[in-house]
Amino acid sequence: MNRPLSRDLCAAAAAALLVVTAVLVGRHLQDAYHTLFVNWPPLLASWGPHTGPGTPAALLVAAAVAAYGPRVAARSPWRALLAAAFGTALAWIVSLALVDGWQRGIAGRLTTRHEYLRVVDRFHDVPAALRDFTGHILLDSPDNWPAHVAGHPPAATLTFVLLDRLGLRGGGWAGMWCVVAGATACVAVLVAVRALAGEAWARRAAPFLVLAPAAVWMGTSADAYFAAVAGWALALLALAVTGPARGRALVQAAGSGLLFGLACYLSYGLTLLALLGAAVLLLGRREVRARPALLGALLAGLAVVPAAFTFAGFDWWEAYRLLVTRYHQGAGGIRPYGYWVWANLACTVLITGLATAAGLRRTGAVLLGRRTAPRAEIRLALLVAAALAALLAADLSGMSKAETERIWLPFALWLLSSCAFLTHPRAWLTAQAVLALLLNHLLRTGW
Numbered sequence: 001m002n003r004p005l006s007r008d009l010c011a012a013a014a015a016a017l018l019v020v021t022a023v024l025v026g027r028h029l030q031d032a033y034h035t036l037f038v039n040w041p042p043l044l045a046s047w048g049p050h051t052g053p054g055t056p057a058a059l060l061v062a063a064a065v066a067a068y069g070p071r072v073a074a075r076s077p078w079r080a081l082l083a084a085a086f087g088t089a090l091a092w093i094v095s096l097a098l099v100d101g102w103q104r105g106i107a108g109r110l111t112t113r114h115e116y117l118r119v120v121d122r123f124h125d126v127p128a129a130l131r132d133f134t135g136h137i138l139l140d141s142p143d144n145w146p147a148h149v150a151g152h153p154p155a156a157t158l159t160f161v162l163l164d165r166l167g168l169r170g171g172g173w174a175g176m177w178c179v180v181a182g183a184t185a186c187v188a189v190l191v192a193v194r195a196l197a198g199e200a201w202a203r204r205a206a207p208f209l210v211l212a213p214a215a216v217w218m219g220t221s222a223d224a225y226f227a228a229v230a231g232w233a234l235a236l237l238a239l240a241v242t243g244p245a246r247g248r249a250l251v252q253a254a255g256s257g258l259l260f261g262l263a264c265y266l267s268y269g270l271t272l273l274a275l276l277g278a279a280v281l282l283l284g285r286r287e288v289r290a291r292p293a294l295l296g297a298l299l300a301g302l303a304v305v306p307a308a309f310t311f312a313g314f315d316w317w318e319a320y321r322l323l324v325t326r327y328h329q330g331a332g333g334i335r336p337y338g339y340w341v342w343a344n345l346a347c348t349v350l351i352t353g354l355a356t357a358a359g360l361r362r363t364g365a366v367l368l369g370r371r372t373a374p375r376a377e378i379r380l381a382l383l384v385a386a387a388l389a390a391l392l393a394a395d396l397s398g399m400s401k402a403e404t405e406r407i408w409l410p411f412a413l414w415l416l417s418s419c420a421f422l423t424h425p426r427a428w429l430t431a432q433a434v435l436a437l438l439l440n441h442l443l444r445t446g447w
Helices: 005-031 056-077 080-106 114-125 126-131 153-164 172-199 199-210 222-240 246-264 268-283 285-290 291-313 318-330 338-367 375-396 409-421 425-442
Strands: 045-048 443-445
Touching: 056 199, 056 409, 056 425, 080 172, 080 199, 080 425, 114 126, 114 153, 114 172, 126 153, 126 268, 126 291, 153 172, 153 222, 153 291, 172 199, 172 222, 172 268, 172 375, 172 409, 199 338, 199 375, 199 409, 199 425, 222 246, 222 268, 222 291, 222 409, 246 268, 246 291, 268 285, 268 375, 268 409, 285 291, 291 318, 338 375, 338 409, 338 425, 375 409, 425 443
Parallel strands: none
Antiparallel strands: 045 443
């Protein structure tokens, strides 16, 4: 066994040990003090081995990607690869969700008491609802919002209100919206990696993005939709700062800004996308210097959504201040920071897999040896490092204690691109698939 592979395996073993430790310590804390508020720490899940109608399809997709994914990714025309990545990611997410059946796996996910669909009827007058939104955030406020509505800016809820107004009512449509949108996130990452680090690295990353263990939580979570918006914001920015066409680049920069603004009104935590955005601008600094109008277009697009919500009467900063209070009024104020600050990272291992632990080790090695590493490798490593920095900032903030297996999806997907550095991709893909299948069939996840 060569030394790099040996080190990769050590990194994977360390990540596995972190998960085992989080499970054992978490089990003790929950049994002794009941302060974690999760049944199967560190995940918000319960033990429940089961199979379902999605099991055969999930096994088939996993086997096909592990066996043929690297070859197909290497040989397919680029546009065909993007289409195949989307279709396969969609099949992977849907099949895993259907292990729990249609109702529990997809249609019922966004209809529970904490979710967005519970308040759609309260948005008959949207301007009035926005003006009064902050008045229902605190637990002791009249008709307080359910947890997920209170925990996010109103663009998240308005998405499902809009679906309802278009006639796409109920949990089935809402769930499939999140699934289909979430499946495009891997395409966005591939587009960005190709623009910033080259097509070869994007092709190597493709099978790992498709077969992500995170798919267990992308069906059906609104955070999958958030991940897609964040992903395309970064992808458009990457295209804008690397593309030759001036007019198209300005449109892409403006579109990127628009999506960045929307992301910040979907989730407060997505303000941390600024770290990834800064990394993209750093990697495309030559074009930005040559065409400063790109920054103007980016900022113009960025102002649209905040201006619209502010004009409608929603105060983002006041809402966030109230959310911090609401967070500490509930389980967030009881869950121990000393456990979750490292157990959250164990959750990240479970959604990105052991292959990503090895990929991050290789990312670190590239950055440490950047004087001799090829330029494309360094650019990919910088992008991954920015995603890791955003995730760590969210962790240290103390506003992400538990449930990070879904909350951190917008950042975790970018970490998966580090798997492009790995050798023996089929073996690592098999490990990724096995982890996802075990999680989905042994646990009943929820939020």
